[in-house]
Amino acid sequence: MSLTAVLGAQWGDEGKGKLVDILSAEVDICARFAGGNNAGHTIIAPIGPERVQTTFAFHLLPSGLVNTKVTGVIGPGVVVHVPSFFEEFDTLRKAGLDCSGRLFISDRAHLVFDFHQIVDGLKEVELGGSSIGTTKKGIGPAYSAKASRSGLRVHHLFDPTFAEKFRKIVEGRYKRYGHFEYDTEGEIERYKARSFERAPTAGLADRLRPFVIDSVVYIHEALATGKRILVEGANALMLDIDYGTYPYVTSSSTSVGGVCTGLGIPPRRIGKVIGVIKAYTTRVGGGPFPTEQLNGTGAHLQEVGHEYGTTTGRRRRCGWLDLVVMRHSCLINGYDALNLTKLDVLDDLEEIRVAVGYVVDGKELPGFPANLETLGKVEVSYVTLPGWKTSIAAVSSYDDFPENCRKYISFIEEYLKTPIEWIGVGPGRESMIKK
Numbered sequence: 001m002s003l004t005a006v007l008g009a010q011w012g013d014e015g016k017g018k019l020v021d022i023l024s025a026e027v028d029i030c031a032r033f034a035g036g037n038n039a040g041h042t043i044i045a046p047i048g049p050e051r052v053q054t055t056f057a058f059h060l061l062p063s064g065l066v067n068t069k070v071t072g073v074i075g076p077g078v079v080v081h082v083p084s085f086f087e088e089f090d091t092l093r094k095a096g097l098d099c100s101g102r103l104f105i106s107d108r109a110h111l112v113f114d115f116h117q118i119v120d121g122l123k124e125v126e127l128g129g130s131s132i133g134t135t136k137k138g139i140g141p142a143y144s145a146k147a148s149r150s151g152l153r154v155h156h157l158f159d160p161t162f163a164e165k166f167r168k169i170v171e172g173r174y175k176r177y178g179h180f181e182y183d184t185e186g187e188i189e190r191y192k193a194r195s196f197e198r199a200p201t202a203g204l205a206d207r208l209r210p211f212v213i214d215s216v217v218y219i220h221e222a223l224a225t226g227k228r229i230l231v232e233g234a235n236a237l238m239l240d241i242d243y244g245t246y247p248y249v250t251s252s253s254t255s256v257g258g259v260c261t262g263l264g265i266p267p268r269r270i271g272k273v274i275g276v277i278k279a280y281t282t283r284v285g286g287g288p289f290p291t292e293q294l295n296g297t298g299a300h301l302q303e304v305g306h307e308y309g310t311t312t313g314r315r316r317r318c319g320w321l322d323l324v325v326m327r328h329s330c331l332i333n334g335y336d337a338l339n340l341t342k343l344d345v346l347d348d349l350e351e352i353r354v355a356v357g358y359v360v361d362g363k364e365l366p367g368f369p370a371n372l373e374t375l376g377k378v379e380v381s382y383v384t385l386p387g388w389k390t391s392i393a394a395v396s397s398y399d400d401f402p403e404n405c406r407k408y409i410s411f412i413e414e415y416l417k418t419p420i421e422w423i424g425v426g427p428g429r430e431s432m433i434k435k
Contacts, residue, residue, distance in 0.1 A: 003229045005259050006339075007376060008236025009275035009329045011283035012246075013309070013316060015341035015424055016276045017041030017063045021424075022432055027228040030064025031073040031219065033262030034252040036082045036112055037139045040309060044428050047096040054095055056290040061088050062232050065099050075215055076108035077252065077262020081117075081143040082153065082191070082204045082279070083345065105208070106215035115170055115182050118142040122177050124334045144253035145169070154212055157205040163188045198272040216264040223269060231259050235364075237275075237329040238283075244353030245372065248287025256333045274421070275335035277326060277412075279343040284309050288375045291319035291355045292425040305345040322355040323415050328368035330416050338416070340409065341424035344431075352408060354417065355379070356379035385411060392425050398435045409435075 004023065007012050024030050037060040040110045045066045056063075060080065062072035063292045072079060089099060109218055147153035150169055156162055191204045222229060231431040233254060238244045240254040253261060256273055260266065280301055283289055292298065301307065301318035308315055329335075332396030346352055358365045358378035369375050386403035401409070401423075411421050423433040 001062060002223060002226060003265070003269050004272045004274065005231040005233065005256060005270055006274050006276060007256060007259075007333055007335075008239075008254065009277045009333070009335070009338070010236050010281055010325060011042075012280045012281055012418070013284065013307075014236065014237040014276040015339075016233060017043045017058060018275055018341070018424060018427070018432065019041050019274065019339045019422060020063050020230060021045060021066050022429060023230050024064035024067040024070045025062065027070060027230040029073055029219075029222055029227055029229045030062040030067075031075055031229060031231050032060075032078050032192045032234060032361075033075045033231055033260045034077045034254055035250060036060060036079040036137060036142070037081055038089070038139045038250070039234035041232075041420075042427075045203035052096075054097075056092060058098060059088055060085055061092070061099065061103065064230055064232060065092070066097060068097075068102075070398060071102045072104070072367055073127075073213075073215055073263075074103075074109060075219075075263040076104045076106040077198055077258060078106075079110045079112050079146070079252075080105060081112035081138065081140055082208055083114075084112075084114065084137075084209065088206075103209045103211060104218065105154055105195045106214045107153070107212050108141055108418045109154050109216070110151045110159070111144045111154060112138045112142040113166075114138075114187060115180075116145070118180055118182060119173055119177060122180065127142070133414055134337065140251045152209070157191060157208065162205075166191075173239060174381075187296060192258055219263055219265060223265075230363065231263065233259075237333060238325060240332075241331050243288065245287045245375070246370075248285065248372075272336045273333055274337050274339060275329060275333060275418075276341060277321075277329075278341050279321060279408075280305075280306055281319045281322050281325070284314055284316050288372055289317055289319060290324075290358065290375065290378055290380050291322045291353075292317050293319045294343070297349075300349070304348070305342055320353045322380075323410070323412065324355055324358050324365075324368055327417055330418055331367075335418050337419050337421035339422040339424065340412065340420045340429075341418055343405070343409075343423055344392050344425045346387065346408075347391050347393075348389065350389065352385045352387050353379045353382040354385060354411065356383050356404050394433070398423070398433055 006020050018189050041063040043056045043063055043066050064070045065072045083424040119141040120138045234256045236249045239250045298318045360377050386404045388404040425431050
């Protein structure tokens with residue numbers, strides 16, 4: 001099998017980008033299957049002849065593009081805000097990473113327009129105290145339009161009826177939310193395809209045209225010819241529209257099932273599924289968080305772990321590692337291996353607690369509950385493990401980890417019955433230990 005999937009196993013921000021960066025050195029194609037520019041992957045890589053360490057923030061583009069031999073594919077399950085696509089493309093090029101000729105978008109991918117972003121904010125206001133805490137990137141409204149069969153896809157940009165369809169959709173949003181300020185005709189002109197002979201500048205559709213492909217044919221031809229494909233997840237299992245902490249979730253399928261539907265590939269073509277798990281737990285935005293630590297421990301994890309969102313800059317909520325969440329994640333995604341990240345953030349802790357069960361009314365729950373009212377009442381059962389109280393940042397092999405550090409890793413493996421294959425001890429490529 002020549003397809004490997006890297007998926008977030010918790011609430012996102014686990015550090016998927018670094019593993020994707022490392023694995024991309026061995027693949028031909030890196031593909032995104034869900035989400036949009038609400039994702040955020042930070043990668044530090046050497047660039048140019050002088051190998052200058054450079055930090056790149058990926059949002060919509062596959063982060064495997066940091067390897068200059070890799071081709072990036074944005075699949076049908078992704079929603080694309082074209083201006084943000086080009087802003088990211090241009091920003092990467094200015095930083096020394098040129099993706100020209102090796103980046104493609106599916107003609108079936110749905111489009112995010114500026115009115116989706118306005119509606120995203122209006123929906124949050126409408127929810128009031130129950131605000132989900134979205135990134136306001138228009139992702140939810142775009143997926144809602146897709147599900148209600150009122151969305152526009154990439155191929156519609158090149159359709160003569162694009163303007164007519166666009167006006168009709170905006171009018172529908174006015175009926176739902178009132179007449180918000182929005183330049184419909186200006187947006188149409190911004191996107192509308194033009195011939196280069198009749199206009200001094202090309203519209204967004206014209207600039208996008210060279211990137212657009214039938215990704216189903218492209219991916220399957222790649223598989224048939226033995227090309228190696230790395231699939232990069234956005235967000236994570238606990239933000240999945242079906243299996244996450246609904247409604248405090250994203251609007252797409254972030255699970256291994258989303259790999260199939262978001263790229264148009266059968267399950268049997270998936271060779272390996274890797275789950276990325278942080279050594280503690282974080283989440284951004286609203287929603288339940290049973291192991292959250294609103295105390296000195298939480299503050300320590302925030303500051304030492306530099307827990308601020310790549311996309312939003314928001315401070316992440318922090319807490320102990322939750323193996324109830326991880327067991328739920330493992331059941332659904334069936335990970336073949338795990339990547340444990342940011343283990344070094346725990347270096348200075350005297351003791352480390354790990355959640356191993358949820359108890360309600362004296363009874364342990366069999367799994368992660370669907371009902372958030374139930375989740376809000378759980379008493380978390382913890383196991384306390386000794387810390388290692390020394391820096392592991394310079395460790396280069398598993399055997400060199402302190403004994404208590406190895407015990408922590410083994411405890412996670414044994415509880416989840418899943419091997420930990422990679423261990424992250426810092427932000428750079430060199431700070432990943434292969435076990």
